[in-house]
Amino acid sequence: MTWIKVLDATALPEGERKVVKLEDHDILLAHAQGEIYAMLNACPHMKLSLRKGEITEDETIVCPFHRSAFDLHTGAVKVWTPWPPMVGKLMGKVASERPLRVFATKVEDGSIWIEIEA
Ligand code: FES
Numbered sequence: 001m002t003w004i005k006v007l008d009a010t011a012l013p014e015g016e017r018k019v020v021k022l023e024d025h026d027i028l029l030a031h032a033q034g035e036i037y038a039m040l041n042a043c044p045h046m047k048l049s050l051r052k053g054e055i056t057e058d059e060t061i062v063c064p065f066h067r068s069a070f071d072l073h074t075g076a077v078k079v080w081t082p083w084p085p086m087v088g089k090l091m092g093k094v095a096s097e098r099p100l101r102v103f104a105t106k107v108e109d110g111s112i113w114i115e116i117e118a
C-alpha cells in the first residue's frame with residue numbers, strides 16, 4: 001500500500017465534494033461531518049456516479065439512483081437497490097451485490113492523501 005497526494009486540503013472545505021482522476025479511476029472525495037472520505041465514483045450496482053449521494057450521520061453513502069447504501073469506512077453494502085419500490089429489487093438483479101471500493105485518507109502537509117495498492 002502507498003499514500004498518494006490527491007488535492008490541496010483547502011480545495012475541499014466541509015460540505016464539499018470533488019472528483020479527482022487517479023490512474024484510470026475517478027475518485028470521489030467528500031468532506032462531511034469533519035471527516036474526509038474517498039471512494040470510487042462508481043456505484044457497484046450500475047457504475048453510476050455517487051457524487052450526489054447522501055452522506056448520513058452513520059457514515060454511509062446512499063446512491064442517488066436506486067438508493068443502495070454503503071459503509072464509508074469498509075465499503076460494505078448496507079442496503080442493495082431498494083428504490084424505486086417493487087422495481088428496485090428487480091433492478092438489483094442486473095448486477096450481483098458487491099461492496100463499494102473505499103480508500104483510507106489523511107491530511108498531511110496541507111494536502112489530502114489516499115492510500116492505494118502499490
Ligand atoms: S446505480 Fe447505485 S443503486 Fe443503482
